[in-house]
Amino acid sequence: MPKTAGSVWKNCLDFIQDNISNQAYKTWFEPIEAVKLADNSLSISVPSKFFYEWLEEHYVDLLKSALTKEIGRGARLIYVIRMENTPDKQKAYTEKIPSSQRSHVASQSVEIATKQKNPELKNPFIIPGIRNLKIDSQLNSNYGFESFVEGDSNRLARSASMAVANKPGGTSFNPLLIFGGVGLGKTHLAHAVGLEVKEKYPDKTVLYISAEKFTQQHIESVRKNNRNDFIHFYQIIDVLIVDDIQLLSGKKGTQDVFFHIFNHLHQNGKQVILTSDKAPVDMQEIEQRLLSRFKWGLSAELLQPDLETRLSIIQNKLYRDGVDMPEDVINYLAENIQSNIRELEGALISLIAHSSFSRSDVSIELAEQVVKNYVKKSKKQISIDHIQKVVSDYFQLDVEILQSKTRKRNIVQARQLAMFFSKKMTNNSLTAIGKQIGKRDHATVLHACKTVDNLQLTNKQFKRFVEDIDKKLKQS
Template sequence: MNAHPKEIWEQCLNIIKGETTEVSFNTWIKSITPISIENDTFMLTVPNDLTKGILSNKYTDLIIRALQMVTSQKYNVKFLISSELPEEFLTLDTINEQNIKGSIIVTDEMSAMLNPKYTFTSFVIGNSNRFAHAASLAVAESPAKAYNPLFIYGGVGLGKTHLMHAIGHHILHNNTSCKVVYVSSEKFTNELINSIKDDKNVEFRSKYRNIDVLLIDDIQFIAGKERTQEEFFHTFNALYEANKQIILSSDRPPKEIPTLEDRLRSRFEWGLIADIQPPDFETRMAILKKKADVEKLNIPNEVMAYIATKIKSNIRELEGALIRIVAFSSLTNKEISVDLAIEALKDIISSGQSKQVTIELIQDVVSNYYNLKVSDFKSSRRTRNVAFPRQIAMYLCRKLTDMSLPKIGEEFGGRDHTTVIHAYEKISNNLKKDESLKNAVNDLTKRLDQQ
């Protein structure tokens, strides 16, 4: 049968629909996109790893049977995650289909694949990320003319990588001949090491300096790596002097990255620094609704509200909880409800809550531990019985929260961020040699986990 994979799949859907529940069909089967036929294998793309696992374990035989009924041939089935799609599967048909859907396809001009799901269209804007989004869009609209470099920082899972990919997609969409490279700092370091080992320094420098846009994720990881910092310093200078755009992301602002060379720190601050904070409730709800729409999931509002109330600090955890509930519903054949959500998330909600440590909570627990008042931490008192517990509290705030040093200092009576750095370094050093301090910090950490 010489029919197009899409035509074959449309006929298969009619067969599969009659052999599955409505929930299972809408949740799992409808998420599949046919991509090509390679010899005796029918290639299908799915949105994520969870869907791939469910389909592989529960629906492979059913899909194979449906294919055989439609084509009179026995095909094997292979599931590919759409964001990890190898270039050889980007056929003209799939490119056209994805363009119709509004996705931007990564072209061969890019040295590294961008996630097709991470675009400005799919990014949910809220008070916590509005500035970073606006800055990213400005850079994407006018590379090397708006802000150069653009430095985006924030905690894990808040959308930094999403914005980085979105910038790359937008630039390529507007100018397909533009040379854009997206890379993690870890990959940059590994490629540098290999280039030294294989005596390919010229090729390495050519790759990263003869481009129009460089996006480096998690730049904080080059701290402490002298040779990497040296190489990146010269790469930065070459691109900047050639009026090429540089975008960097980190889990903290440049001034808070330890063992980062001052010459790099100052360059990171030349352009615009934009932060992303944890999303508020309204933004968390919007993120969940967006995810449900994209994945074509029918989730009651009260279930999304339950998730948004329980998971506050991490977008990945939010979306993961939603998918977990859908999977639990499908596997147990139960309708999605708040009760089902409570049951599905009982293992991760408790651990998620224990991670939700705030500055206020730390101040409260540490002050009680040392028989002090929270107001003592915010006062100007410098006696050891107040100053040392205050330093421990600052250390724990730096260790257990995503708050910036200036924010921590502000919550301790408006102290300067350098005071927080001093407290963190002092406690860190003392922990290596003071057993009683180590026991106290461990005890405090356990108490915070139990809150």
């Protein structure tokens, strides 16, 4: 039976599949189609110029072995690059090979055929000529480790970030997921890792991208029918940083693409860094297969900074800006703005600006005025401690009793209500809430929230408890 392009390529694929990982086979060989067999030359169709270059760089020896096994020592492989927007899909021409590459390509007996005379790889950043690709990392140079103040609230996340920056892709922290409430430094840490990697490993490709921007790029790639180029572009990144990954919730198509990109990067020893406003266990409408991968590495939480850390943040900011400020004013700011770092630094900047514009000294009186106006403009954030106090007072309990291990019904319900309102009114994770309310785990908090939701629907007295406490918290 005479050989056909299809039969030869099928046998080649069987050989290739036995010699590489299943994921690599699906990513790089399943999309290839056999086109033509003429003499000792097999033509195969690949999705893009980048696809061809990746095969040449990583799998040329394997392809040569497979083809020689099927056709013989004089076997030649011709790549036909599919260009989606070319009207005449049968037209092809032979691309000239640069002299610097001729000896390498000739030794492999490879020619290139393409369907467009000036093929340009379409990717999210519109960069032609992927071989000499230089990607703008999109990093903010102001967000280095030197300007990130370490404290008890962020020590794990900062230490893990430093470890990743020193050895990207070479630690067990892959992916590194940094999560926590608004303004606690997630984005700062993510940029710091990227900047440190670029400093220590100039040859590594680092890219920071928001999940929202990533989603927009994916939608655009689907619209322009160049989704393969979009995927292949991200698969060449050495350190991929995706900010606010929770924003992929409900976006199934984008989640599917990110799943394949993540797998490829992880299996090839590349580093993935993610930030989120919540822990993986709290993310809604994210596919389980993706959530399971988020848990492969380390999830490090950023908590609200304690007083000592807030003081250090102010002092560090003043030192970097070359500004002196009375110690009593520094203490006043640190004691009165507790919610997050962003608000703390914002109030500090406002205070300096007021002092400069009014040509007056920085004083406690001016600080009181600025903080009063600043906190009034931003919604006051209720703390877990405050919620526990309000709930305990409502049921005439001590907070220590509410946090205890007793299973008395009235105390259990009070504890569950404290957990319910902590989840509803704060940005803390289930883990952080459980830790502060009697050292419970996240599953206990999740169960408490579901119980409160159910009891509100079936028990009128319990519903009144919820309404009364809600009113007291909003008035406080």
